[in-house]
Amino acid sequence: MKADALRGHLDPMILAVVEHEPLHGYAIMEALLERSGGELDLPTGTLYPALRRLERAGYLASEWSTVGGRKRRTYQLTSAGTKMLASGKQEWVTFRAVVEGVLRPGQA
Amino acid sequence: MKADALRGHLDPMILAVVEHEPLHGYAIMEALLERSGGELDLPTGTLYPALRRLERAGYLASEWSTVGGRKRRTYQLTSAGTKMLASGKQEWVTFRAVVEGVLRPGQA
DNA sequence: CTTGATAAGTAGGTTGGCTACATGTTGCCT
DNA sequence: AGGCAACATGTAGCCAACCTACTTATCAAG
Numbered sequence: 001m002k003a004d005a006l007r008g009h010l011d012p013m014i015l016a017v018v019e020h021e022p023l024h025g026y027a028i029m030e031a032l033l034e035r036s037g038g039e040l041d042l043p044t045g046t047l048y049p050a051l052r053r054l055e056r057a058g059y060l061a062s063e064w065s066t067v068g069g070r071k072r073r074t075y076q077l078t079s080a081g082t083k084m085l086a087s088g089k090q091e092w093v094t095f096r097a098v099v100e101g102v103l104r105p106g107q108a
Numbered sequence: 109m110k111a112d113a114l115r116g117h118l119d120p121m122i123l124a125v126v127e128h129e130p131l132h133g134y135a136i137m138e139a140l141l142e143r144s145g146g147e148l149d150l151p152t153g154t155l156y157p158a159l160r161r162l163e164r165a166g167y168l169a170s171e172w173s174t175v176g177g178r179k180r181r182t183y184q185l186t187s188a189g190t191k192m193l194a195s196g197k198q199e200w201v202t203f204r205a206v207v208e209g210v211l212r213p214g215q216a
Numbered sequence: 217c218t219t220g221a222t223a224a225g226t227a228g229g230t231t232g233g234c235t236a237c238a239t240g241t242t243g244c245c246t
Numbered sequence: 247a248g249g250c251a252a253c254a255t256g257t258a259g260c261c262a263a264c265c266t267a268c269t270t271a272t273c274a275a276g
Contacts, residue, residue, distance in 0.1 A: 005203050007115035013210040026254050036206040046233050048256055070254055095113050098144040102121040134223050154264055156225055177272055178223055
């Protein structure tokens with residue numbers, strides 16, 4: 001999968017994995033890897049800046065904790081984040097329809 | 109639809125519209141608009157550089173002509189372009205599976 | 217004779233995902 | 247005891263591609 005295919009689609013994916021349970025960065029990486037069937041193996045230089053961006057934008061809130069001597073920053077959805085996730089899902093549906101309308105994969 | 113959602117997905121879409129008939133830039137714009145149900149209205153500053161990029165990469169070949177006093181540059185798929193389109197379609201299927209695996213839209 | 221559709225392009229800005237690097241802990245294996 | 251893998255978080259700086267804004271030109275309609 002090409003790198004920049006992700007552009008603009010990563011944010012809703014991150015929000016989605018913390019939708020039902022708050023997770024820390026490393027756990028978010030693992031969740032994305034698992035949910036994507038091993039395809040989405042984000043470098044830390046992608047994930048951590050993205051998390052900070054989403055927090056700065058008000059979609060995530062974070063909290064430090066220490067578990068087994070390791071420091072974790074755990075992220076959870078804000079109410080703005082919940083709305084953003086919902087609209088992100090809707091946008092995905094639109095986007096998918098656009099791409100498939102153009103690609104017409106049935107006529108490949 | 110956000111601007112950078114398109115990133116990395118535009119190339120196969122352009123190749124797809126010239127798959128069965130060569131078209132000039134303006135006609136490609138119209139074809140994309142029509143096939144996307146009016147959603148994909150590319151600015152010329154996106155399309156024309158993209159076409160040049162695809163030609164430079166060897167996926168498209170172009171030819172000038174004049175129709176009704178207007179100059180057209182008509183693009184058609186090369187054999188490399190045909191292969192690229194096929195792999196682009198495959199990548200789209202993978203990408204869609206990744207996003208939907210993470211978003212799990214059924215549980216929205 | 218001006219507007220809108222047709223037709224093609226460039227310059228420059230923005231941005232987000234990437235590589236590469238930095239830092240530290242825990243626990244297993246030898 | 248030494249080393250490595252996994253756990254955990256982060257930054258600096260690069261770069262590609264999509265965008266806005268602009269330019270040029272022809273033709274038809276009003």
